[in-house]
Amino acid sequence: MKIVVCIKQVPNTTEVKFDPKTGTLIREGLPTIINPEDKNALEEALAIAAPLGGQVTVISMGPAQADYALRETLAMGAHEAVLLSDRAFAGADTWATSYALAKAIEKHGEFSLIFCGRQAIDGDTAQVGPELAEHLDIPHVTYVRRIVSLDEKYVVVERALEDGYEVVESTLPALLTTLKELNVPRYPSASGIVTAFDEKKVAVWTAETVGADPAKIGLKGSPTQVKRTFTPSVKGTGKILTGTHKEAVQQLVQELRAKHVV
Amino acid sequence: MTVIIDKDKCVGCNLCVSACPFAAIDMVNGVAVINDQCTLCGACIEMCSVTAIYRDDEVEGDECSPQSYKGVWVFAEQRQGKMLSIAYELLGEGKKLASSLGVPLSAVLIGANVTEMAKDLYAYGADTVYLVEDKELELYRTESYTAAFVGLAKKYMPEIILMGATNIGRDLAPRVAGRLVTGLTADCTELGIDLEERILLQTRPAFGGNLMATILCPVHRPQMATVRPGVMKKTSPDYGRTGNLVREAYHSRDVKVRTRVREIVKEMGKVVNLEDAKVVVCGGRGIGSAAGFALLEKLAQKLGGVVGASRGAVDAGWLSSGHQVGQTGKTVHPKLYIACGISGAIQHVAGMQGSKMIVAINKNPAAPIFKVADYGIVGDVHQVLPLLIAALEENTTRGAD
Numbered sequence: 001m002k003i004v005v006c007i008k009q010v011p012n013t014t015e016v017k018f019d020p021k022t023g024t025l026i027r028e029g030l031p032t033i034i035n036p037e038d039k040n041a042l043e044e045a046l047a048i049a050a051p052l053g054g055q056v057t058v059i060s061m062g063p064a065q066a067d068y069a070l071r072e073t074l075a076m077g078a079h080e081a082v083l084l085s086d087r088a089f090a091g092a093d094t095w096a097t098s099y100a101l102a103k104a105i106e107k108h109g110e111f112s113l114i115f116c117g118r119q120a121i122d123g124d125t126a127q128v129g130p131e132l133a134e135h136l137d138i139p140h141v142t143y144v145r146r147i148v149s150l151d152e153k154y155v156v157v158e159r160a161l162e163d164g165y166e167v168v169e170s171t172l173p174a175l176l177t178t179l180k181e182l183n184v185p186r187y188p189s190a191s192g193i194v195t196a197f198d199e200k201k202v203a204v205w206t207a208e209t210v211g212a213d214p215a216k217i218g219l220k221g222s223p224t225q226v227k228r229t230f231t232p233s234v235k236g237t238g239k240i241l242t243g244t245h246k247e248a249v250q251q252l253v254q255e256l257r258a259k260h261v262v
Numbered sequence: 263m264t265v266i267i268d269k270d271k272c273v274g275c276n277l278c279v280s281a282c283p284f285a286a287i288d289m290v291n292g293v294a295v296i297n298d299q300c301t302l303c304g305a306c307i308e309m310c311s312v313t314a315i316y317r318d319d320e321v322e323g324d325e326c327s328p329q330s331y332k333g334v335w336v337f338a339e340q341r342q343g344k345m346l347s348i349a350y351e352l353l354g355e356g357k358k359l360a361s362s363l364g365v366p367l368s369a370v371l372i373g374a375n376v377t378e379m380a381k382d383l384y385a386y387g388a389d390t391v392y393l394v395e396d397k398e399l400e401l402y403r404t405e406s407y408t409a410a411f412v413g414l415a416k417k418y419m420p421e422i423i424l425m426g427a428t429n430i431g432r433d434l435a436p437r438v439a440g441r442l443v444t445g446l447t448a449d450c451t452e453l454g455i456d457l458e459e460r461i462l463l464q465t466r467p468a469f470g471g472n473l474m475a476t477i478l479c480p481v482h483r484p485q486m487a488t489v490r491p492g493v494m495k496k497t498s499p500d501y502g503r504t505g506n507l508v509r510e511a512y513h514s515r516d517v518k519v520r521t522r523v524r525e526i527v528k529e530m531g532k533v534v535n536l537e538d539a540k541v542v543v544c545g546g547r548g549i550g551s552a553a554g555f556a557l558l559e560k561l562a563q564k565l566g567g568v569v570g571a572s573r574g575a576v577d578a579g580w581l582s583s584g585h586q587v588g589q590t591g592k593t594v595h596p597k598l599y600i601a602c603g604i605s606g607a608i609q610h611v612a613g614m615q616g617s618k619m620i621v622a623i624n625k626n627p628a629a630p631i632f633k634v635a636d637y638g639i640v641g642d643v644h645q646v647l648p649l650l651i652a653a654l655e656e657n658t659t660r661g662a663d
Contacts, residue, residue, distance in 0.1 A: 013470025014609070030285075063298055091302050093445065094436070121470055124589065125448040127436040130404070134440030139520035140404060142433045156524070161429050162584070164529040170521040219264075219302065223445030223482035229283065229303040229468060229475045232608070238620070238636040240627075248639045249649040252621065255637060261598045261619050262565060262654065 001054035002111045003045040005078070006101055006132070007038040009062050009069035010122040034069045037117030039185035041178045045115045046077045046186070048150060055079050057111075059104055061089055061097060067202050074196035075188030082108065086206040091219030094127035100217050101128070102135035103210040113155065114175040118143060129177040140175040141168050145182055264318045265302055267294050271314030281309035283469055303468075303475065328460070331421040331483040334360040337411070337434070338369040338383055338391075339426050341402070342526075345379055347537070348426030350496035352489060353387040355453060356424055357497065359462070362455045366390055368420070372410050374400035380507055385499035389506065392418070396512035401523045402430050408437045409517040414510055415442060420484050422462055424453075427488040439486050445479035446486040451493055451593075451612075462487065471589040471612040492537035492593040493616075534568055534584045541567025542596045544587055544614070547574040548603020548624060548643055555580060557647045558602060564654050570594065572604045588613035602643045606631025623647070 012031045034042075045056045058073040060066050061084040070081035084104050092100065105111065114133075119126035126142065133140035146158040148167060155174055158165045160181070188196070207217055215221060241248040256262045267278075274292035286299035287306060294306075294314075307315045336352040338345065353369065360367040369388040371379060373395065380391040394410040411434065415423065423438075425431040427449050439446035451474075452465040461478055462485040468475040479485040536542060543562040545555055555569060562569045571581040573588055587594055589609035599617035603624060604610060611634055614620070622635035625642045632638040639646055 011469075013472060014607075016470065016472045016608075087298060090298055090300065095440065095443070095445065098440065123448075123468065124470070125436075125446075126432050127439070127446055127448060130433060130436035131440040134408075134437050140433075140437070141521060143429050159429075161526070164527045166526045167524040168521050169524055174520070223439075223443070224447060224477050224479050226301065226303045227463070227476045227478045228308065229305045229473045230308070232467070232471070232474050232612070238622075238632070238634075238638055240632065240638045240640060245639070245641045245646050246649055248641070249646060249653045252637055252639065252650070253653045256598070256619075256621075259619070 001049060001052045001113070002109075003049055003054055003056050004105055004108065004111045004114045005038070005042045005045045005056060005058045005073070006114065006116045006128070007042065007058055007060045007069060007073060008035045008117075008120045009033070009060065009066040010035045010120050013121050032065070032069070034072055035117050035120045035122075037119065037178055037180055039117070040180050040182045041115035041117045041176075042073055042076060042078065043183045043185040044147065044176075044178055045113070047183065048113070048147070057082065057108060059084060059101060059108070061085070061092075061100055061104075070202045071196045071200070072188060074200045074202075075192040076186055077192060081200075081202045083202050083204045084210065085204055086208075088207045088214065088218050091222060092217060093222035093224045094125055094131055095223050096217050096219075096221035098128045098131035099135055099221060100207070100210070100212055101132050103212045104205060105132075105136065107205070107210045112172045114138075114173070116175065116177045118177045118179055126177070129175060133175040136175070138173050138175055139170045140177070141170055142177040143179055144176045145179045147182075265296055265300060265304065265307065266316055266318055267296060268314045268316070269293050271312050273312055273314075275311060277309045277311060278306035278315060281305045283473055305473075328421070328481060328483050331419045333365045333368055333418070333420045334363065334422045335368050335370055335392075335415075335420040335424070335484070336388070337423070337425040337431065338371045338379070338388075339428060339430060340371070340373055340376055340379060341430075343373070343376065343379075345382055346426060346428065346491075347496070348428060348431070348489075348491045349383070350386040350499075351491065351494040352424045352426060353383065354496040355489065355494040356422075357387040359422060359453060359455055362457065363421070363460065365421070368392060370394075370411060370414060372399050372407055374398075377507075380505070381501070382499070384503045384505040385501045387497060387503075391505060391507050393507060393509045394512050395509070396514060398514045398519075399512060401526070402434075403519055403521050403523060404433055404437055405519045405521065406512075406514075406517055407434050408441060410510075410512055411438050412441050415484060417510075421460075423484045423486045425486070425488045427490040431488055435486060435488050442484065442486075444482040444484055444486060445477075446488070447477045447479070448488050450487045450489050453487060453489070461485070467589060467612050471609040490593050492595060534570070536568060536570050536585070536587060536592045536594050539568045539594065539596050541565040541598045541600075542570045542587070542594050542614070542617070543567055543600045543602065544570035544572065544604060545575050545580075545602045545643075546572035546604030546610075547578065548605075549575060549580065550603075550644075552580040554644070557644070557651075561600070561647060561651055561654075564651060565598065567596065567598070572607075572610050601631050601635065602647065604631050605629045606634060
C-alpha cells in the first residue's frame with residue numbers, strides 16, 4: 001500500500017514573545033517544528049504501512065530549510081521525502097498550495113491514502129487537506145480521530161463532531177486529515193537519525209518538475225491576498241484588588257453586585 | 263503583487279526587520295532586503311518610518327468578472343433537522359453586509375424534509391431561502407453537499423458566502439472553494455465591506471493568534487469566509503417576516519459520492535454550551551489537577567454558569583476538549599468570565615476577550631491575564647475560590663431582602 005503524507009514546517013507559534021516596548025513580535029530564536037497534527041498524520045501512515053510492507057512518502061512545500069523537517073520524518077521511518085520548493089511557489093494561499101501539492105502527488109504516482117494534519121498552527125485554516133482532495137478528485141474525511149478498519153478498497157474512520165463522532169466509510173484512494181487524539185507520534189530512533197541525516201536523500205522538486213501551471217501557483221495563483229496584519233488590541237489593565245484574600249474577595253463581590261453581574 | 267523596498271530611501275533603521283513576523287527581511291550593507299520568506303503581509307510597510315517600503319499592487323488579469331456576482335449567502339447548517347445557532351449568527355452578520363452592499367441576504371438550506379425550517383431563516387433575516395431537498399441529503403456528506411452547494415452558487419452567483427467554522431462547515435467550505443476556484447478565509451472574527459472596491463474585508467487571527475490579518479479576495483468570486491460559533495451576534499427573530507423560497511432539484515445520479523455515514527454517535531458530557539453561557543468559570547494549569555476543577559464547578563453552579571478550560575488544562579487531561587476556550591477551542595462572550603489559574607496566553611485571550619466582565623485570579627502578578635481583566639486578585643486559586651464561594655453565599659442570603 002502506498003501512502004502519502006503532507007507536512008508543513010511551521011514556526012512554533014506557542015512560543016512567540018512580544019517586545020514589551022514596541023509591541024512587535026520577537027522572531028529571533030523562534031524554533032521551527034513539524035506541525036504537530038502532521039506528526040499524527042505521519043505516525044498513522046507509518047503504523048498502517050509497517051504490517052503491510054507499505055511505502056510512506058512525505059511531501060512538503062516550503063523553503064529550502066524545510067529539508068530539516070523532512071529529514072526528521074525520514075528519521076521517524078518514512079521511506080522517502082520530497083521537498084517541493086521553488087521561488088515561484090512563494091506567497092501561495094491554501095488554494096495555490098493545494099494545487100501545487102496535487103501536482104506533486106500526481107507526479108509521484110499511484111497511492112491509496114493521503115494523510116494530512118487537520119490544520120497548521122501558524123494558519124489554523126484546515127483548508128489545504130480538503131482542497132487537495134478536490135484537486136485530485138478523491139474523497140476526503142476530515143477530523144479523523146480513529147481508524148476503525150482498512151482493506152484494499154475501503155477505509156472506515158471515526159470523524160469527530162462537536163457532540164460526539166460519526167463513523168464514515170470511504171472508498172480508496174482517499175485523503176484523511178488527522179487529529180492529535182488519533183495517536184502518539186513516535187520519536188526518531190538514533191540509527192534513524194543517522195541514516196536520515198547522513199545517507200538518505202530528500203528529493204527537491206520545482207514547479208517545472210511537477211508540471212505546475214505558472215498561473216495557478218504562488219501569489220499569482222492565489223485567490224486571497226493579505227491586505228495588512230496588525231497586533232491584536234488589548235483592553236487596558238483593570239483594577240487589581242488588594243488587601244488580604246478575604247478583603248479582595250469582598251471588594252470583588254461588592255463590585256459584581258453593584259454592576260448587577262451577579 | 264510584491265513588496266518593494268526603495269534602496270535609496272531605506273535608512274537601515276531595522277524597524278522592518280523586527281516587525282516582520284516571517285523573518286523575511288535581512289539587513290544587507292545597511293539596507294533592508296526582502297527574502298523568499300515574504301508572504302506579502304505588509305507588516306513592514308506600516309512600520310517603516312521613512313515610507314521606503316511599498317506594495318506593487320499590480321493584479322494579474324482574470325477571467326472572473328466580480329461585478330456579475332450579487333448577493334450575500336449564508337449556509338444554514340442543520341443536523342438531523344435541527345438548525346444550528348451559527349446559522350442565525352451568520353444571518354445577523356450577513357444582514358449587515360447585505361445592507362451595506364444594497365443586496366438581498368439569502369440562506370442555503372440543504373437536507374431531507376427541511377422545508378419547514380425556512381420560516382426560521384426568514385425570521386432571522388433571510389430574504390431568500392435556496393432549498394435543496396432530497397433523501398440522499400439527509401446526512402451531511404462532503405461530496406453530496408458540495409455538489410448541491412456548488413450547483414446553486416454557479417447558477418445564482420452570489421458575491422459572498424459565509425459558513426460556520428463547525429466540524430462540518432470546515433469540511434464543506436474548502437471543498438466548495440476548491441471547486442469554485444475561489445478564495446476562502448477561515449475563522450474570521452470581523453467582516454466588513456470596502457464599499458469603493460465592493461470587496462469583503464475578512465479579518466482573522468494569524469500566526470497562532472499572535473497577529474490579526476485582514477484578507478481580501480480581490481478578483482475571484484464568490485468571496486468565501488467561515489466564522490466560528492459564538493463570534494457574531496444573532497438578531498432577535500421576527501416571525502412576521504417572510505421570504506422567497508427557491509427550490510432546486512438534486513440530481514443524485516450525476517453526483518459521485520464515495521463516502522457513507524455508517525453511524526452517528528453522541529457522547530454525553532462532550533457538549534458544553536460555552537458559547538451561550540452567561541457565566542464562564544475557566545481554569546488553567548494553575549488548577550493543578552482534575553480534582554481541582556471541583557471548586558470551579560461549585561462556583562459555576564453558584565453563578566448559574568459553566569466550566570471552561572484553557573488549552574493547558576485540556577492538554578493535561580483534566581477536562582475534555584469540549585470545554586476548551588481559546589484560539590483552538592471555543593469563542594465565548596458571557597457577561598462574566600472568571601479566569602482561574604490561567605496565565606492569559608494570546609491564544610486563550612482570543613477566545614474570551616469578548617466577555618463583558620473579566621475577573622482574573624492568578625498567583626503571578628505579572629501574568630498577562632491581568633492585562634485583559636477588569637478585576638484581578640493576585641493569589642492562589644485554591645485559597646481565593648473557597649472565599650469567593652463563601653462570600654457569594656453570604657451575599658445571596660443577604661440579597662434576599
